[in-house]
Amino acid sequence: MADELELLRGADPVPPDGPHFGDGPLDHHAERLLAQLLRDRPAGRHRDRLLPGPGRVRPGPGRLRLAWGLVATAVVAALTVTPMLSGPNTTPAVAAPRPLVIQTGSTPVPLDRLAERAAAAAGADGAPRLSKGTHVQSWSMGMSDDKPPITLAEERIVRWRADGSHTELVVATDPRHPGRPVLSDAGGEPHLLDDGHVLVDQTYPPSWSDAPPQSPPPHDPARLRAYLTEAQYSDTPLTTPQLLDAVAVLLDHWTLGARETAALARLLADTGGLRPAGQVTDRLGRRGQAYVSDGPGGRRMLIMDPATGAVLGLETTFTADEPEVGVKKGDVMSYSAWMR
Template structure:
């Protein structure tokens, strides 16, 4: 089976200890405009018309959680789940991810400097090349307004690989490398359920898809053309230029769900980020998989977005969204993490 080819990658992840086991509350609220655009893109063209006919469509509720990293849990389901877990001899890992902490005394590196380093890396012999497909680990929590239920972690690892004939496989596994071997909570059509660590949630093969528009088309490796590509990816029905840093970060996250950039694409991407307004260098940080990185922060509308880049090559390591305002309706406070994604090669 396809998932057997990824055992080594899963084993390496489970051996890491990416986040402290703390328990800040998470948040669930209606999708903002940029997330709705991502949802529409996933539903309309994630796999192209051919593969949409050849594979079962993912339920909208699950797609929405993948876009925003949150799924609302009903009060009845939360209560039932609490009863099940209370009687379990091996409780699943359900602590919310704690916000990443900057390395004390570290010197922030400007994005311009990272872009220069990425350009140098792109010119080196044997530099990584663009690859279609991704490997990403996500943490997502859910809590219903006024329920009083503890937040529930829904950790997933997703590996997408493309073949020469245009078909591709997608493996989704429930795993949390913070607690190797312990049960985890997974989402399901009838609500959250407890599963064993490493449980394969889906292992699908999709038929060939060779569209001419993003994300099917090959991304360019110059800043101006890549900006146009990201705009078309973010808004397929109206690919006007990206209007702000928030849209750029949304488009980057969407791009990384389809492609693993090579050194040239990374150089172009870091130059776009260096030209973005309001994305300030914050200092060194260790990401949730134990990798050293440089953090860049953008704040808007009660949300703090931390982009983590490899300090030498400029590759995107992670993206963390953290609340900067209290919300009593959902029992969340400033400093609570909303979502986190960690990308791997």
């Protein structure tokens, strides 16, 4: 299948560094071409998303029947193919997302400047306030010794109530391919689920904790650093990769307000080890500035809103081939995209 995918990618007329989408980008000409190929698809092949959110593509009228042909097959397959694991009786797997691509010719914004913008945004009227809970889409690669790697995709919303109870809703979803099946590893074995299939829908009783990451994060950079260190159960200062991992834990528990966002941006700017890389479009269609850190555990790319300094996403990719588990350098290990 790898050879076939390479042939399909070679036939794809869309440049891999195109700016319109970060994952399988389309320029406007390619969008028009794809729109011409998708006509009168039979009813029932696609249903609405359970959780509408930014950057998602819904089916429009008139996209109902696929016009088959050589060009149609090459373009559609290159953009939406769901590869099969090798072997006649193996489980179909959702393809890992391609690494995000920095827009060619874009100007990197230093973190110091972004921290200044975040501080200015924190002082504006109506600035967002801190709230407990999260809304995140995530992709993670599952690996084992006896099976090829698979990519698990889900969306999670956690909301807390005034009495200390909270709800958690998790659905199987992949914004790259709305309506297509995705994988779950519930029960220890990967299996296909419909897009929008509810994995978890639960209400938890009241609970309180004064320990990070359950306790509210401070909006002072020095105190926030200590908070993140404690959240990682570390007795020593965090390295830059460890700090980014701690940021992901924080954002999986809290939706930061403008003051906390400013403190985090200043903390990251003062830490060092993050290289400004330029503009990128994340997997929800949002424009951001990318900052890269190489270290143990892979290359981490942090995507931040260029106006407010808010963290939009974090991507981790492999920095070396690991043939024993079937991954190559540059493969996406995990990705999270946080929303308000």
